[in-house]
Amino acid sequence: MSRVIFGHVKSGINTVRKTKLRSFWMMLGVVIGVASVITVVAIGNGIKQQISGQIHHMGKNLITVHPAQLQADSTKGSNGLSLLSGLTTSGPLTAKDISAVERVPGVAASAPLTITNGTVSGENGRYKDGFVIGTTPDLASLLNQSLEYGVFLTPNDEGTNAAVLGQHAADALFNTDVPLGRSFTFHGERFIVKGIFNQFDATPLSQQLDYNNAIFIPNDVSERLTKNTAPTYEILVRPNSEDQTEAVAANIRKALDKTHGGQSGFAVLTGNQNLTTSNSILSLLTKLIAGVAAISLLVSGIGIMNVMLVSVSERKHEIGIRKAVGATNRQILGQFMVESSVLSLWGGLIGVGLSYLINIVLRIFTDLKPSISWEIVVLATGISLLVGVVFGTIPALKAARKDPIEALRSE
Amino acid sequence: MALIELEDVSKLYGFGDATTLALDEVNLSIEKGEFVAVMGPSGCGKSTLMNMIGLLDRPSHGTYRFEGKGVSRLRPNQAAKIRRDKIGFIFQSFNLLPRLTALENVALPLTYKGMSSTRRLKLASQMLDRVGIQSREYFLPGQLSGGQAQCAAIARALVNNPKLIIADEPTGNLDSASSRLVMELLADIHKMGNTILFVTHNPELTRYATRVVYMHDGTIIHDEKTALGQVATTARKVLYTLPATSEEDDLAGVSALMKALPDKPAVRRKRKKSVAKAKPTTRRKPVRGKRS
Numbered sequence: 001m002s003r004v005i006f007g008h009v010k011s012g013i014n015t016v017r018k019t020k021l022r023s024f025w026m027m028l029g030v031v032i033g034v035a036s037v038i039t040v041v042a043i044g045n046g047i048k049q050q051i052s053g054q055i056h057h058m059g060k061n062l063i064t065v066h067p068a069q070l071q072a073d074s075t076k077g078s079n080g081l082s083l084l085s086g087l088t089t090s091g092p093l094t095a096k097d098i099s100a101v102e103r104v105p106g107v108a109a110s111a112p113l114t115i116t117n118g119t120v121s122g123e124n125g126r127y128k129d130g131f132v133i134g135t136t137p138d139l140a141s142l143l144n145q146s147l148e149y150g151v152f153l154t155p156n157d158e159g160t161n162a163a164v165l166g167q168h169a170a171d172a173l174f175n176t177d178v179p180l181g182r183s184f185t186f187h188g189e190r191f192i193v194k195g196i197f198n199q200f201d202a203t204p205l206s207q208q209l210d211y212n213n214a215i216f217i218p219n220d221v222s223e224r225l226t227k228n229t230a231p232t233y234e235i236l237v238r239p240n241s242e243d244q245t246e247a248v249a250a251n252i253r254k255a256l257d258k259t260h261g262g263q264s265g266f267a268v269l270t271g272n273q274n275l276t277t278s279n280s281i282l283s284l285l286t287k288l289i290a291g292v293a294a295i296s297l298l299v300s301g302i303g304i305m306n307v308m309l310v311s312v313s314e315r316k317h318e319i320g321i322r323k324a325v326g327a328t329n330r331q332i333l334g335q336f337m338v339e340s341s342v343l344s345l346w347g348g349l350i351g352v353g354l355s356y357l358i359n360i361v362l363r364i365f366t367d368l369k370p371s372i373s374w375e376i377v378v379l380a381t382g383i384s385l386l387v388g389v390v391f392g393t394i395p396a397l398k399a400a401r402k403d404p405i406e407a408l409r410s411e
Numbered sequence: 412m413a414l415i416e417l418e419d420v421s422k423l424y425g426f427g428d429a430t431t432l433a434l435d436e437v438n439l440s441i442e443k444g445e446f447v448a449v450m451g452p453s454g455c456g457k458s459t460l461m462n463m464i465g466l467l468d469r470p471s472h473g474t475y476r477f478e479g480k481g482v483s484r485l486r487p488n489q490a491a492k493i494r495r496d497k498i499g500f501i502f503q504s505f506n507l508l509p510r511l512t513a514l515e516n517v518a519l520p521l522t523y524k525g526m527s528s529t530r531r532l533k534l535a536s537q538m539l540d541r542v543g544i545q546s547r548e549y550f551l552p553g554q555l556s557g558g559q560a561q562c563a564a565i566a567r568a569l570v571n572n573p574k575l576i577i578a579d580e581p582t583g584n585l586d587s588a589s590s591r592l593v594m595e596l597l598a599d600i601h602k603m604g605n606t607i608l609f610v611t612h613n614p615e616l617t618r619y620a621t622r623v624v625y626m627h628d629g630t631i632i633h634d635e636k637t638a639l640g641q642v643a644t645t646a647r648k649v650l651y652t653l654p655a656t657s658e659e660d661d662l663a664g665v666s667a668l669m670k671a672l673p674d675k676p677a678v679r680r681k682r683k684k685s686v687a688k689a690k691p692t693t694r695r696k697p698v699r700g701k702r703s
Contacts (some may be wrong), residue, residue, distance in 0.1 A: 321506045325520040327497020328488045404467045
């Protein structure tokens with residue numbers, strides 16, 4: 001029996017070879033389906049890895065304080081959708097909160113990130129893409145990011161118009177490679193560039209701002225310029241030791257509860273919680289898009305069925321001959337089932353190849369770093385095979401039930 | 412024990428008013444080793460009879476015994492297995508699979524036996540050698556001449572060592588030279604002890620047969636044994652009086668063969684009784700088997 005099946009496989013491959021164009025159209029659906037499923041999941045995985053990489057870079061013990069209720073209730077089975085909507089609501093964190101966080105016992109360092117509105121004009125004119133962040137000298141260590149040139153803001157700089165730039169901001173504002181000591185105008189005041197950060201790892205879809213576009217100025221200057229109206233986007237906190245992370249986070253929550261008078265307009269997250277938050281959002285998105293792609297795979301199965309039906313009626317004569325020389329119904333059924341499976345499996349394998357190609361293209365031309373796991377490759381290939389078997393059944397049954405005389409008479 | 416025994420076998424096609432009687436209580440018994448030619452005008456039921464004997468079709472009534480076993484009510488799969496192991500088919504239009512080489516075509520029946528690829532290709536190659544076209548092994552059917560294609564088809568029919576070979580007008584699409592080649596080949600096979608059943612329109616070819624069966628309107632009207640190498644006596648009349656049909660005969664669909672038949676053949680007289688009972692009064696039109 002295995003030899004018969006092997007013969008079917010051979011005949012299937014032969015059919016694919018000899019009816020190239022039709023086979024191509026037939027497989028195209030499977031190719032696209034498999035490639036898109038793998039690519040979507042790979043992009044999702046890639047982003048997850050990048051985010052966790054970033055969080056590991058900053059240290060797991062980093063505590064972030066966000067305005068609004070951005071909660072990671074992964075333990076309560078968060079469905080992710082509430083997280084997505086949670087991202088959009090915002091409430092204020094104020095200077096009071098910042099000083100309250102600083103005073104919490106166990107806090108080694110803390111830095112606010114205050115987005116300061118206003119127009120920045122450098123040597124190249126207005127700078128549109130970036131943003132100005134008011135912060136404190138602790139930020140560089142909290143972000144665990146080194147500077148390419150110069151130094152970060154020091155306690156001595158507080159109250160002075162000093163600034164540190166992200167790389168993209170430096171490129172956009174100035175013509176020189178190393179614009180240390182150069183100046184730009186913000187809120188009508190001159191700011192001197194003190195340092196330039198190394199490139200921050202780009203993290204698509206993350207909740208973090210892209211610091212490469214940022215201009216960092218002392219927080220008190222920011223408060224002075226905006227008369228304390230600038231919204232604090234985030235407070236970064238590092239506890240004295242890693243073991244105390246959760247305890248310190250709890251303390252911060254308590255302290256902020258006090259300043260907010262019991263209103264919970266904020267969220268305190270540890271590195272791990274941050275990770276779960278982004279992961280659950282990403283998983284949801286990935287599942288959604290992969291689901292759509294999976295439907296396209298299913299639709300491609302219907303395409304396979306149609307082409308196989310045409311093929312069966314075109315090859316009626318062949319079926320007649322095969323039956324006359326002694327093929328049983330089951331052998332004819334097997335032949336056509338194997339043929340459609342071979343076709344869709346080929347489609348699946350081509351789809352896998354295509355997804356690797358897409359992966360390379362994405363890595364070259366975008367910030368995305370998709371990672372294709374073998375599980376998804378096996379799964380997608382398996383599904384394509386399944387599609388071939390399932391949707392090949394009806395045409396194969398039709399072929400097997402053909403009356404040999406009728407089939408022989410047709411040309 | 413006869414290889415093939417048909418007892419009152421009838422075949423009906425269609426329903427109600429459109430019912431066609433393709434075979435009408437046919438009785439036929441063929442011994443092992445016979446070389447039977449079946450003749451008759453188009454639509455007389457020759458092909459239906461061949462399909463029936465070849466187990467491609469089932470009789471509507473009557474019993475069919477192949478090697479003494481009743482096979483008139485076999486399930487399709489059982490019939491397929493008997494076809495595979497005991498019957499070889501040769502068709503007028505060769506019926507080789509166009510996408511397979513001659514060798515693969517010949518090996519096809521063995522595929523369904525589950526034989527290993529090397530073994531069946533070896534056997535097929537031997538068989539092609541036997542029919543004399545081994546040098547064309549890797550040609551596609553489209554690249555073979557008609558005679559070569561029919562030889563390949565004969566090789567395919569022979570490859571599983573069948574008890575019975577059924578050839579439905581094996582020379583119908585061939586020129587006279589190729590026809591001779593094919594018939595000589597069949598005669599050779601017959602000499603090896605195979606039973607061969609073939610349909611033909613050409614009276615000349617009855618010289619290869621040991622027995623000639625004439626059919627008309629679904630019944631066997633004449634059945635004679637002939638010596639090998641001699642054209643059957645009834646058929647000879649046709650051969651040497653051609654053209655024997657007038658314009659009127661053409662319009663009525665009477666063939667030269669019918670005109671040449673003895674006026675009152677023994678078989679015909681015997682059949683008359685049952686025919687009178689079974690036959691509908693209206694004249695039946697041959698609907699199926701245009702090619703036969």
